[in-house]
Amino acid sequence: MKKIGILVKKEIMEILRDKKTLIIMVVVPVLLYPLIIIAMTVGMSMMMQAQEEKTYTIGYRSQDQEYVLPLEEIYGKNQEELECKLDFQGVPESDEETAREEADVWLSFSKESDGVHIKADYHSTNQDSSYAEGALNDIVDLYSEKLLAENLEAQGLSENFLHPVTYEASDSATMSETVGMSMGGAIGMLLITMILMGAFYPAVDITTGEKERGTLETLLTLPVTNFQMIMSKYIAVSLFACVTAVISLISLSGVVFFMMSGMMKELAGEMGQISVAGYLGCIPVLLAAMITTTMLITAICMCFCIFAKSTKEANNYITPVMLVVMFASMAGMIPTVELNYKLALVPLVNVSLLIKQVLSQQLDLALAGITIVVNMAYGVIVIWILAKMYDSEDILFSDGFRSFRIFQKRSDIKKGTVPATGDLLICMVVILLAMIYIGGMIGSYDVFAGTVFNQIFIFATPVLVTWYMKSDQPRLFSIHRPKFKAVAGSVIFYIGMFSFILIVSTILSQIFTESTQNVAATFEEIMKQPFALIILVVAVMPAIGEELLFRGLLLGSLRAKYRVGLSIVISSVVFGFFHMSLVKLIPTTLLGVCFAVVVTKGGSIFLSMLLHFTNNLISVLSMKYPEKTGELFPFMMKESFSEAEIVVLVVVAVVCTTVGYWILRGNGQTMTDNNEGTE
Amino acid sequence: MIEAVNLSKKFERSIKQGRKNIKEEFLAVDQVSLSAGEGEIVGILGPNGAGKTTLLRMLGMLMTPTVGEVKLTDASGRFIEEVTEKKRAIGYLSGNTRLYQRFSIREYLRFLGQLYDYSEQEIADRTEEIIKVLNMETFADNYIGKLSTGQTQRASIARCLMADPQLYILDEPTLGLDILSADAIISFMKEQKEKGKTVLYSTHYLEEAEVLCDRIYMICDGRIVAQGTPQQLKEQTGSMSLREAFHVIYNSEKK
Numbered sequence A: 001m002k003k004i005g006i007l008v009k010k011e012i013m014e015i016l017r018d019k020k021t022l023i024i025m026v027v028v029p030v031l032l033y034p035l036i037i038i039a040m041t042v043g044m045s046m047m048m049q050a051q052e053e054k055t056y057t058i059g060y061r062s063q064d065q066e067y068v069l070p071l072e073e074i075y076g077k078n079q080e081e082l083e084c085k086l087d088f089q090g091v092p093e094s095d096e097e098t099a100r101e102e103a104d105v106w107l108s109f110s111k112e113s114d115g116v117h118i119k120a121d122y123h124s125t126n127q128d129s130s131y132a133e134g135a136l137n138d139i140v141d142l143y144s145e146k147l148l149a150e151n152l153e154a155q156g157l158s159e160n161f162l163h164p165v166t167y168e169a170s171d172s173a174t175m176s177e178t179v180g181m182s183m184g185g186a187i188g189m190l191l192i193t194m195i196l197m198g199a200f201y202p203a204v205d206i207t208t209g210e211k212e213r214g215t216l217e218t219l220l221t222l223p224v225t226n227f228q229m230i231m232s233k234y235i236a237v238s239l240f241a242c243v244t245a246v247i248s249l250i251s252l253s254g255v256v257f258f259m260m261s262g263m264m265k266e267l268a269g270e271m272g273q274i275s276v277a278g279y280l281g282c283i284p285v286l287l288a289a290m291i292t293t294t295m296l297i298t299a300i301c302m303c304f305c306i307f308a309k310s311t312k313e314a315n316n317y318i319t320p321v322m323l324v325v326m327f328a329s330m331a332g333m334i335p336t337v338e339l340n341y342k343l344a345l346v347p348l349v350n351v352s353l354l355i356k357q358v359l360s361q362q363l364d365l366a367l368a369g370i371t372i373v374v375n376m377a378y379g380v381i382v383i384w385i386l387a388k389m390y391d392s393e394d395i396l397f398s399d400g401f402r403s404f405r406i407f408q409k410r411s412d413i414k415k416g417t418v419p420a421t422g423d424l425l426i427c428m429v430v431i432l433l434a435m436i437y438i439g440g441m442i443g444s445y446d447v448f449a450g451t452v453f454n455q456i457f458i459f460a461t462p463v464l465v466t467w468y469m470k471s472d473q474p475r476l477f478s479i480h481r482p483k484f485k486a487v488a489g490s491v492i493f494y495i496g497m498f499s500f501i502l503i504v505s506t507i508l509s510q511i512f513t514e515s516t517q518n519v520a521a522t523f524e525e526i527m528k529q530p531f532a533l534i535i536l537v538v539a540v541m542p543a544i545g546e547e548l549l550f551r552g553l554l555l556g557s558l559r560a561k562y563r564v565g566l567s568i569v570i571s572s573v574v575f576g577f578f579h580m581s582l583v584k585l586i587p588t589t590l591l592g593v594c595f596a597v598v599v600t601k602g603g604s605i606f607l608s609m610l611l612h613f614t615n616n617l618i619s620v621l622s623m624k625y626p627e628k629t630g631e632l633f634p635f636m637m638k639e640s641f642s643e644a645e646i647v648v649l650v651v652v653a654v655v656c657t658t659v660g661y662w663i664l665r666g667n668g669q670t671m672t673d674n675n676e677g678t679e
Numbered sequence B: 001m002i003e004a005v006n007l008s009k010k011f012e013r014s015i016k017q018g019r020k021n022i023k024e025e026f027l028a029v030d031q032v033s034l035s036a037g038e039g040e041i042v043g044i045l046g047p048n049g050a051g052k053t054t055l056l057r058m059l060g061m062l063m064t065p066t067v068g069e070v071k072l073t074d075a076s077g078r079f080i081e082e083v084t085e086k087k088r089a090i091g092y093l094s095g096n097t098r099l100y101q102r103f104s105i106r107e108y109l110r111f112l113g114q115l116y117d118y119s120e121q122e123i124a125d126r127t128e129e130i131i132k133v134l135n136m137e138t139f140a141d142n143y144i145g146k147l148s149t150g151q152t153q154r155a156s157i158a159r160c161l162m163a164d165p166q167l168y169i170l171d172e173p174t175l176g177l178d179i180l181s182a183d184a185i186i187s188f189m190k191e192q193k194e195k196g197k198t199v200l201y202s203t204h205y206l207e208e209a210e211v212l213c214d215r216i217y218m219i220c221d222g223r224i225v226a227q228g229t230p231q232q233l234k235e236q237t238g239s240m241s242l243r244e245a246f247h248v249i250y251n252s253e254k255k
Helices: A002-016 A019-053 A062-077 A093-102 A127-155 A175-213 A216-220 A226-263 A265-271 A276-280 A283-307 A311-333 A349-359 A365-390 A421-445 A447-468 A484-511 A517-527 A531-559 A564-578 A582-602 A605-624 A626-632 A643-678 B052-059 B083-088 B105-115 B120-133 B149-162 B179-194 B206-212 B230-237 B242-254
Strands: A055-061 A085-091 A105-112 A115-121 B002-017 B020-036 B041-045 B067-072 B090-093 B167-171 B198-203 B215-220 B223-228
Touching: A002 A019, A002 A175, A002 A226, A002 B105, A019 A127, A019 A175, A019 A226, A055 A062, A055 A093, A055 A127, A062 A085, A062 A105, A062 A127, A085 A093, A085 A127, A105 A127, A115 A127, A175 A216, A175 A226, A175 A283, A175 A311, A175 A349, A226 A283, A226 A365, A283 A311, A283 A349, A283 A365, A311 A349, A349 A365, A421 A447, A421 A531, A447 A517, A447 A531, A484 A582, A484 A605, A484 A643, A517 A531, A531 A564, A531 A582, A531 A605, A564 A582, A582 A605, A582 A643, A605 A626, B002 B052, B020 B052, B020 B067, B020 B198, B020 B215, B020 B223, B041 B052, B041 B179, B041 B206, B052 B167, B052 B198, B083 B090, B090 B149, B105 B120, B105 B149, B120 B149, B149 B179, B167 B179, B179 B198, B179 B206, B198 B206, B206 B242, B215 B230, B215 B242, B223 B230, B223 B242, B230 B242
Parallel strands: A055 A085, A055 A105, B041 B198, B041 B215, B090 B167, B167 B198
Antiparallel strands: A105 A115, B002 B020, B002 B067, B215 B223
């Protein structure tokens, strides 16, 4: 810890002594933002003033004078309010053509049976013309109101004759809420962008810059671990990003409030109604959101910078990252999008939405908590990746980067290549995006088709990737004929794990009260299909596709690099997250562990396919025929268990997992021996 | 003392063959065993690309060997286990170990002292002593980025001295220096030898190595092709000078 402290101090000193960083940190937020805003406002007000002072020509035929006179009269009376100088010019018919060109608006009149029809010719893209037209429109409105009032009086009717019903909307939203709603989205975006700006430069300077300046090797000779080095760099950049964001926010809000109080007294009065006290409680939430966001963004920036050999290259890498981050941060500006449990899992988008929520004073503490925890979790994962990357000599000494093999030409890839961690990451991201966007889009038309698409995509990806990388598919996917003993062992193991998962889910369903309605709705839609189709899409396809992806590609590739235990945990957690539900996260992860253990110990992916099929089949049956399932498996359909039942379940769980594991273990050993013998 | 047993380092390199890029693995360092004891200057000679830098990086704990290990003993003869402790006991200097441009020498030495767990008093004393020994009083407070090549090289030596290591690993320390600066480095190595420290260094200057080194390892394509005192090498090859011996050894190696 002490060493990290010393290193952080050194990194900060180094960042601060670089004059360019001061430009980013101080000059841009403190000088540039206010200058831009002031210049914009001054420019706007100057333009408005110019428009007010200018005299606009309204042309008409001289013979139409009788119609124009009353308008001129109205104009004369209301000149102050209209804020526009008009000059009415009657033109003889001979000069009409040139006058039409010169006038800002040309008026022509025609008398019809039910009144006078006025036609105003103007040009909407011409500033002067459209401004004068607006003023004329107001004048005509006033004139018609005046005529109306006179008519009513002549008939002896009151105003109520025109407005038999009156309508008034009363807004219960306080000023703070309205302002928060309209500004919240923009502030979230600004904050995230500023963190990005603050993190980007020092991240490049401290990682790529260090490599470029040749001080990295010196750093490596010091008695510190790589982890201490990267953490100190990380902390320094995060601090810097936070400070930049805070300075920018203070500067911006200062300018905004100054402008408002100075220029628009009316609005300033309303702004005064915003109770500052209402926001005080939100400050910890905002702060936590900001800090976790900074953690995440900094880690992402640094991950990309570490690859780069030169600062120029780093800039190239970081541009797409910047675009993605900025688009994600714009979520808060979409009026209809609100923070919910699903969006709370999407990094950056959730922060943007949370800030909007907080500023419009509709804070939901549970959602805020999830958002912050989720961001922190993502942050920790990315930091872990960062630390791993910094441990690699390939990256430190720039001897080429081999965590991504998929970008090579297929002819350059050696036979039997195992996908590297980077490849796996890309696969997962691609599948996730395809599921959310393409699958989601199809699903919005037809839920069933969307599900089918997702399953096909999940199946195709591991097959295509391993084909492209010329991997040894039977070995990677563990495609071997299972022995009978292994089948028996895995079924027993599954029964044990299933009981265990039942207990866990019951406990979880009491803690979490997230509605499962969404899931149920999707399911109902699918249940309408013929039974055979349901079985195909819900039980058969996931059993094959998901097993090939998670227990084949993911687990198989991870096992080539990491210890078995770690590989099982990683693949299962990813499996859990892929089901995109907080309540189901832990049960699905446990299920993933069950399948992964069965594959590694039993030596065949068919075992986990069988179990996955059975598992999904049971849930289909329980949905389709709740009563019958309840009779067959009374445990399945219960909402809660009595103490005695829990004891039975625990005993079943412990006995079955132990026995199943024991049978599998004895079996797995011989299986792998056989495999190695034949290969 | 330092002892390397059976060190190998595998790298991947891509070779262009027509339009294809073919990746192949190769050994930059191939089963090298060597040792250097107290009060000894050991030279490592070899042409460019022979694997000198990779070898020294592994000896200096910057790279992990693919195979083999590096054993290091402290002044009392005990083996050092921890990697960070090993790094502490080694002063590593190469063309790639540049210094932070935005620090002054004094600040830099202070930073090092803190990392080496010295007390504030020790840091102050050692810093002043090193600045005096290396004659850096006039520029010790300037940013390192503003110093001349010779001054920077002295600052680099100051960096190594701050840790007071048992072993110095110097990768081509005199490369590109003027005669004065190069002589300063050579006398620095001699001083360390007299103090009973171990010096391992690589160079291209054979005349310099001939007078300075107690023992020499010649490496080619990652392997040791000859070793011994300069005298022995000359006798083995029947040469008058080390330069001549070098040519004889490499010519026979190429056949």
